[in-house]
Amino acid sequence: MCYAYGRATKAVSICPPAYYADLVCTRARAHKIELFEDVRSISSNERQAIGQRSVHDSLKNSMYYI
Secondary structure, three states, X not given: OOOXXXXXXXXXXXXXXXXXXXXHHHHHHHHOHXXXXXXXXOOHHHHHHHHHOOOOHHHOOOOOOO
């Protein structure tokens, strides 16, 4: 299973699902700041930008975080 990591051409030391989970969590923190930050500390401009944010339709069903 350690040979199945999409970002490496050789075996990796940790199981690829763990690497992918870390990538997903990092990306989620970037996309869903309202879940990780205190909402009161976010400015009104940032709140408005959060409401308008979305993933492009061609990326919705892919693992674009790789």
